[in-house]
Amino acid sequence: MEDFMKDIDFESIGKKLKEIRLSKGLPQDAVASVAEVNTSHISNIENNRVKVSLPTLIYICNALGVTVDYVLSGEYASDDSAIDREIMKELQSFSDDEKERVLRVVRALK
Numbered sequence: 001m002e003d004f005m006k007d008i009d010f011e012s013i014g015k016k017l018k019e020i021r022l023s024k025g026l027p028q029d030a031v032a033s034v035a036e037v038n039t040s041h042i043s044n045i046e047n048n049r050v051k052v053s054l055p056t057l058i059y060i061c062n063a064l065g066v067t068v069d070y071v072l073s074g075e076y077a078s079d080d081s082a083i084d085r086e087i088m089k090e091l092q093s094f095s096d097d098e099k100e101r102v103l104r105v106v107r108a109l110k
Helices: 001-008 010-023 028-035 039-046 054-064 080-091 096-109
Strands: none
Touching: 010 039, 010 054, 010 096, 028 054, 039 054
16 A cells, blocks of 8 residues: 555645645635645645645545546546546536637637
């Protein structure tokens, strides 16, 4: 088990959590409150000073409104499906007009 834990890129996971948190404009204390940990623990996870436990990762993902699969997608051989699911999850709350605009942007990016 210990050898397996060394292969997980906790630094990348922490960075991804931080990027998501910042993109949503959430302070560390808001995430910490939902995750039932202290703010310094969130900082330590984001800055790779501690390894995030599975229960805490689930709570943090719930606080950020993302799936664990999306956060851990870099740990898989192919992470396309996790990103696809995350995009679809975000699009569900959009109106049809907003979805049309997103579609035009996506097509323009090709």
